[in-house]
Amino acid sequence: MRQVYLAATGQNRGKTTTSIGLLDGFLRRGLDTRFMKPVGQRTIIEDGMPADEDAVLVRNVFSLTDPLGVMSPVHIPRGFTKAYINGEIVEDLGARIRSAHAALTRDGEILLIEGTGHAGVGAVIGLSNATVAAMLGAPAIIVSEGGVGRPIDEIVLNASHFASQGVRVAGAIVNKVDLDAQPGIVRTLERGLALHHIPLLGVLPYRLILSNPTLAMILEGVHGETVHPGPDLDRVIGGVAIGAMEPAHMLERINPDTLVIVPGDREDVILTLTTAHLTGGAAHGARVGPASATAGESGAGPAGGAALGLVLTGGYRPRQAVLDAIRRANLFATIVPEDTYVVASEVHDLLVKTHSADVGKIEMIKALVWEHLQIDRVLEAAGPVPG
Numbered sequence: 001m002r003q004v005y006l007a008a009t010g011q012n013r014g015k016t017t018t019s020i021g022l023l024d025g026f027l028r029r030g031l032d033t034r035f036m037k038p039v040g041q042r043t044i045i046e047d048g049m050p051a052d053e054d055a056v057l058v059r060n061v062f063s064l065t066d067p068l069g070v071m072s073p074v075h076i077p078r079g080f081t082k083a084y085i086n087g088e089i090v091e092d093l094g095a096r097i098r099s100a101h102a103a104l105t106r107d108g109e110i111l112l113i114e115g116t117g118h119a120g121v122g123a124v125i126g127l128s129n130a131t132v133a134a135m136l137g138a139p140a141i142i143v144s145e146g147g148v149g150r151p152i153d154e155i156v157l158n159a160s161h162f163a164s165q166g167v168r169v170a171g172a173i174v175n176k177v178d179l180d181a182q183p184g185i186v187r188t189l190e191r192g193l194a195l196h197h198i199p200l201l202g203v204l205p206y207r208l209i210l211s212n213p214t215l216a217m218i219l220e221g222v223h224g225e226t227v228h229p230g231p232d233l234d235r236v237i238g239g240v241a242i243g244a245m246e247p248a249h250m251l252e253r254i255n256p257d258t259l260v261i262v263p264g265d266r267e268d269v270i271l272t273l274t275t276a277h278l279t280g281g282a283a284h285g286a287r288v289g290p291a292s293a294t295a296g297e298s299g300a301g302p303a304g305g306a307a308l309g310l311v312l313t314g315g316y317r318p319r320q321a322v323l324d325a326i327r328r329a330n331l332f333a334t335i336v337p338e339d340t341y342v343v344a345s346e347v348h349d350l351l352v353k354t355h356s357a358d359v360g361k362i363e364m365i366k367a368l369v370w371e372h373l374q375i376d377r378v379l380e381a382a383g384p385v386p387g
Contacts, residue, residue: 002382003111004170005138007129007162009154010118013145014175014204016054019114020362021204021369022378023062026110029375034104034111035064038097038132039122040075050075054114061362066104073100074127084125093127094135101136105385113138118154119161130165137386139170141201141378146176148185152192159198170381171201173373179205201381202373207364212237215309215332218259222311222336222346227323230309230332234360237308240347242340247272251306258307261344264316264335271322274329276306309333311347313340 006022008015019035026033040052046068055072058064064071073096083089104111113136115121115129122128133140140162144151151174159169174189190200216233219226241254243262247269254260254273262269309332312318317335318326326333336343 001105001108001111001385002379003105003113003136003138003385004378004382005113005115005129005133005136005140005167007115007119007133007140007142007158008117009142009144009151009158013143015114015143016057017365018143018173018175018204018369018373019054019058019112020061020365021373022375023058023112024366025370025373025375025378026112027062028370029379031110032108033062034066034108035059035062035071036100036104036111036113037072037116038074038100038113038136039116039125039127039129040072041116041121043075043077050077058114070100070103073097076125081124089125093125097127097132098135110379110382111138111385115140119158128161128165130162130167133162133167134165137383139168139381139383141170141381142172142198144172144174146174146178146206148182148188148192152189152196155193155198156196159196168383169198170383171199171377173202173204174200175204176206177203179203199377199381201377202369204368204372207368212239215259218309218311218347219332219334222334222338222343224311224334224336227310227312227333227335228327228331231330233332235308235332240344241307242344243269243273244340251276254307256306256308259309259311259347260307261311261313261340261347263314263340264312264318265314267318267322270310270312270318271325273306273310274322274325274331277329277331307331311336311343313338313343 006015006019023033023035035058037052037055040055042053043050044053044056046056049068051068051072052075055068059068059071074093119130120128142155142158144154155172162169172193177185179185186203189203193200214234214236215230237259238255238257240259240261243250243260243266250269251272260273312333312335315337
């Protein structure tokens with residue numbers, strides 16, 4: 001059996017995206033494929049037991065049958081790190097990982113091991129990515145994103161940490177690259193990494209839907225009350241803004257694809273956005289006041305508009321006239337009980353995570369990785385499981 005350890009140069013570099021694509025590629029090759037997330041930082045409850053959310057995602061997407069306890073042997077819930085440092089965790093966590101690894105490698109043809117963050121993440125509990133990869137005898141592939149200098153610098157830095165633990169770095173993948181704006185970048189990255197003896201295994205182009213969620217995903221993620229669904233819940237969010245400034249200044253900072261997070265009692269901001277959406281005033285920096293609650297009767301507003309939708313925070317329900325204005329403007333809007341900071345953090349997580357319900361996004365990931373990554377080179381880079 002062969003195996004490979006997929007790491008990244010930091011958070012939100014596209015490691016889970018790459019995992020989904022690689023697993024799909026292995027399965028398309030007809031390989032009996034296994035998956036493991038040795039150390040997880042985002043724990044959820046699935047089938048009555050805790051597991052890392054990426055392990056749950058992969059298991060659901062590919063209908064894998066291995067037990068979650070084997071696919072996700074160690075997870076770090078809130079407070080775990082402090083308890084470990086204080087000596088309150090006495091279990092041999094490494095032994096748990098080795099036992100799960102042994103169970104997964106009894107049969108099958110290839111095992112994809114997904115790390116957590118950069119090479120040093122997990123060191124606080126003695127289980128950094130580099131340490132775990134060395135423990136399991138797996139070569140590492142490092143995922144970074146965008147640009148030229150930054151990804152090469154990050155990959156080389158992480159490669160040095162893996163090398164210090166005796167882990168072979170089998171190659172690198174660069175994600176979220178604007179290939180149209182940077183002709184020749186693939187060759188440049190290949191040459192730059194070759195100077196450090198690191199093969200470039202592929203480059204994934206930037207796609208908005210792979211980085212940002214749809215309105216439907218926001219609605220599901222924040223668990224809010226729907227005020228109005230808007231014209232299309234499948235619209236992809238282009239950016240997020242916090243409605244905590246004067247309305248005129250707000251208009252200067254948003255685009256037609258912006259999701260605005262605003263306290264539900266900031267009726268001045270809400271009405272400015274609804275009126276601008278109906279009149280196209282955002283393009284001119286128009287400022288409108290509460291009287292505009294009755295503005296507009298057509299319902300859909302101009303093409304584009306002032307914003308994509310609203311998340312109304314703090315549990316504050318605007319006056320009925322304001323709610324009516326939102327519906328006339330045909331803006332997506334939901335009310336949530338949490339404060340703006342908490343909601344903004346939740347939305348940020350949704351901006352970068354993939355969920356099993358994101359069927360369209362997952363299919364695009366599979367197609368993108370199949371087209372742009374050299375699956376055969378990844379398979380060549382994989383190493384045998386130590387006997």
